[in-house]
Amino acid sequence: MARGKIQIKLIENPTNRQVTFSKRRNGLFKKANELTVLCDARVSIIMISSTGKIHEFISPSTSTKQMIDQYQKTLGIDVWQGHYEKMQEKLKQLKEVNRNLRKKIRQRMGECLNDVSTEDLQGLELEMDNAVKLIRDRKYRVISNRIDTSKKKLRNEEEIHKNLLHELDALKEDPYGFVDNGGDCETIIGYQNGGPRIFALRLQPSHPSGGGSEITTYPLLG
Structure with missing residues (x-):
């Protein structure tokens, strides 16, 4: 079956265009290599695809520069x-x-x-004024951002201080709150002489004779 004739025009589909380029490039390079072997000719082909990639075929034992030099020498021109x-x-x-x-x-x-003429000086002065305005605006924005950051940090510190005062007020209302740590040692937070003191209390087991438990205190923080 005879192969249909392809109309020579730009292939609109990019994928089909690239496939056709690859196939015809390989066929052209193959023909160039056959020409080199059969006829002892020096062949150089340089082509650039639509994607900007360079493809080159050069006959063995030669180079593109040698081919260009030979071309310039033969035609008597300087392509560079x-x-x-x-x-x-x-x-x-x-x-x-x-x-x-x-x-x-x-x-x-x-x-x-x-x-510099008067007109150019006036234009230069205007440019400098505009530049100074931009720099000043930028400076004010930086300062404003720093102030906002400082205010946020101050609000956070005030909130922390407020919480600490609230906890301190709660301790003043109940100075003898017990904290259970899961063992035989209890901790009491109390106030003595106007200041907080922390004590560790150890509960001694009852004596065999039937006496009650004894409490031993150890001051931890004055």
Whole structure:
């Protein structure tokens, strides 16, 4: 069955386009390799896909630079000269931009103002005023944020202080609260001479003779 003829136009589907590129690239490289072997020819193919990826075929025992040098020698041209001139022009433009930027920086530092016209001085003054306004606004925002943070921290500390005072008031109302720690030793928080004192009390077991338990106190904190 004969293969249908493909219309030569841009393949709209990106996936189909990439598949077709890969297949035809491999076929082209295969033909180039056969030409190199059969005819002892030097072949160099450089192609760039739509994704920007470079694909290259070069005959064995040679290089792309050698091929380009041979091409220039045969035709008597310099393929690099135009590119070099464009690079030089671009470099010149960049140097001019850099020189103007340095001059503007020095003018904003109060230097190089002798040759500046009145209109340019007025424009420079306006730019400086706007810059100062932006810096001042930024400074006020930073200060405001710091004040808000300090206020939040102060409110937290006040809340902690309030809770501590509440706990202290509760202790004053019930100074002899017992705390059970699961053993034979009890703790009492009491007040003596106007200040809190903590005691550890040990309950001694009853004597065989039938006497009651004895309490021994150990002061822990005065």
